Amino acid sequence: MALFPIQGIYQDDFVVLLVPIDTEDPMTVVAEKIAHHAAGVRVPPASGELRIKYQGELLDPEATVVDAGVPPLGVLQAVAE
């Protein structure tokens, strides 16, 4: 359990956000944490399941940042499937 900063981009949003997550969060939770700052705030919530894209690849929804080898301030996109 440790606080871990990432750069989050919610699909169709306009800005790159500093999003604090936890090292044990699975990507489903990471996606929610990014969405929290944008979905229904500046963009309509995306329909469909939210996935995390890192360096062009969709990550396993159960993986953590540690599993996926995402460094602090790695750029994660939350995209709807």
Added chain:
Amino acid sequence: MPALRRSDWYDLARDLNWNLSYVTEDEAFPEVMSNNYGITPNEKWWGWDEPYKVSYREYVHNQHGKDASVYSVNSVIARSRMFEELDPGWKSAIVAHYGAIAVPEYLAGLGESRMGRFGRAAAWRNMALFGTLDETRHGQIQTYFPYTLLDKEPRMDWAHKALHTNEWGAIAARHLFDDMFTANDAVSTAIQLTFTFETGFTNLQFLGMAADAMEVGDLDFGALISSIQTDESRHAQQGEPTVKILVENGYADVAQRLVDHMFWRSWHVFALLTGLSMDYYTPLEHRSHSFKEFMQEWIVKQFLDQFRDFGLEPSWYWESHFLPELDWYHHALHLGVWFWRPTVWWNPDAGVSPAEREWLEEKYPGWNDTFGVYWDTIGDNLRRGEETKTLPETFPMVCNMCQIPVVTPAGFRAGKLESPEPQIHIHEGRQYVFCSEPCKWVFQLNPARFAGHTSVVDRFLGGEIQPPTIPGALEWMGLSPEEMGQDATNYAWAFEGFEAPGAAAS
């Protein structure tokens, strides 16, 4: 009547160059103060010739007249109700302007005085002396005018305060101006401050702003800005002769690089300040052109002429990055400044009422599909009474060059960038984040100059901001609750064309 005409003695009096014998050239003009870029001996600089000639006696006479007239306008207007009657968006533009510009004018005085001592020709040092006095005057006048408005708008004290805080926009302004003149050598300053920034951007901007101020009825600001502009158009002319000497001596590439570096940086801060003012804060009925039109018809045209006249090329990023940003960059910054409004010292004017949106769509076809959607969602939240959803709970990432939030996803959405992701660059084990390729390029030109700086986000993550929360950061930025920006029209724009909440029920 003077016995001699100016032209009879001017060249002799101003061209007091001499060969040094007690010290070496390097001792008198150290590289850190005055980079000769290999143009040596110093006689090669003596042909430096300013286009605008003025004697000290004439200078003092002119400046005295300018000050007398502009301060008398101010003293008359201070007793009127003019300020109270100005449009709230325009007031915001003025409060933002003073905070970002007044103290940097003093700092520009340092840059000018460095040229006044380390400029490599006597004519240049003479000209820069006037520039030093000009910038001192601009600093004074732009802290005094807001001071006279303090009883009407307490945040006018940000004219003096802003640059002494860690407010993010102030950090962006400081980073730019330190690079451009406070911590720059004389030769580079002439090209980056006077040729690129003043000739290229602010001289034209001040002309436009003076006209806009008169349009909206702000005679005080209009008089101030035209008075400043007349100085600017003179001292900005130190750039041309400096570029000419570099080009004539075979160093066009040096001049090109200095211009390309500072044009990009100036553009980003210009988009932030002027882009928002022109397209969102200035009342619709007084807008004579869009920001994009202003950029195309004035700035772009003039730069292309300057490039041609001096044998330079449009910057490498001109077609690929700069021109495309004219369509989207400042719209994204405006949205960001409005959403993070507690982090600025002025009241951002959303400027997206139905009529304003129509204007935006006309000036920027596609605006509604790209940017209107964000404002729709924000407006829905306001109409539902959910103001908290329109306020930030975290920070945007900030560019490690321009220090402005990274809005690449907006460029992607507007179809102007291939990816929404920022530029990432590792230098000596540290990760840097950039908003654009040119910002990364500027860093790579001289990493030693920029590498040590930390952005607001770096400082936040490094534990310098305590408590590490939004309120903690606002306090760290010097913003008390009374000073934090609020929507300029108290959300009137969101309800225009909609039934007032509760009206149907009563």
